[in-house]
């Protein structure tokens with residue numbers, strides 16, 4: 001299958017994100033299309049990753065269904081009307097139009113990535129003091145909620161709960177914190193027996209016109225989460241089954257992490273594609289239907 005890196009539908013385009021394209025479906029609905037684009041360090045690559053958009057959408061659908069008892073979500077339908085191009089099947093869904101919260105909601109159960117860098121400098125992550133002597137990949141005493149800004153340009157910056165409260169409101173923050181910790185715990189406990197460790201993940205919350213808060217965007221996917229192989233973890237190795245694989249490859253290049261992106265070799269594209277298909281199977285127990 002040829003990857004799809006851009007769509008041009010006969011619907012009003014609301015927003016072209018790094019991965020998803022949002023079209024106005026009607027007043028209160030959005031057609032959300034996941035393309036096969038991939039980004040890292042906030043740079044979008046020119047190469048598409050075969051099956052990626054469909055894997056992300058199908059996995060999100062899987063998790064939205066499984067987590068709706070914790071928090072309702074934006075999914076209305078994953079059936080695309082026959083009037084729209086057939087290549088959208090599997091990669092698009094019709095969702096409730098919401099007002100996205102102005103913060104990024106991240107939960108970490110393990111110390112790694114920017115959290116580990118923060119810890120090395122300050123002994124804390126987002127102002128949360130942690131025990132001394134922790135190493136990259138260590139499990140945290142308990143999962144922590146680490147909000148960050150949602151930069152429209154440039155990189156997101158970690159902020160304290162206090163700062164997050166000032167942006168979205170005190171009650172809203174307490175609600176979001178409680179829900180995202182529950183969602184993380186659900187995902188973590190679901191994945192462990194499947195041989196995966198959910199190290200951390202990002203959620204997006206949105207507000208409906210009636211004031212209620214729902215889960216939007218994508219959920220617990222290899223783009224928004226860090227998954228590690230449990231077997232390898234038990235041997236003391238961090239084997240990433242997610243977008244980290246691409247970041248690790250990019251770290252071997254002499255590239256400044258700004259536009260223009262380097263060309264991704266076919267081997268890397270194929271490896272990412274196969275990794276996403278593999279993790280799909282590991283999570284759902286079923287082969288991805290291509």
Ligand SMILES: Nc1ncnc2c1ncn2[C@@H]1O[C@H](COP(=O)(O)OP(=O)(O)OP(=O)(O)O)[C@@H](O)[C@H]1O
Nearest residue numbers: 017018019020022074095096097098100206216217
């Ligand atoms: N139900 C929804 N209602 C309104 N907006 C939504 C909904 N679900 C997701 N979004 C928004 O749609 C966009 C999805 O696009 P994508 O994930 O590609 O963006 P991104 O690269 O993460 O961020 P950016 O939009 O800043 O480029 C995000 O801005 C997200 O907040």
Ligand SMILES: [Mg+2]
Nearest residue numbers: 017018019217
């Ligand atoms: Mg996004």
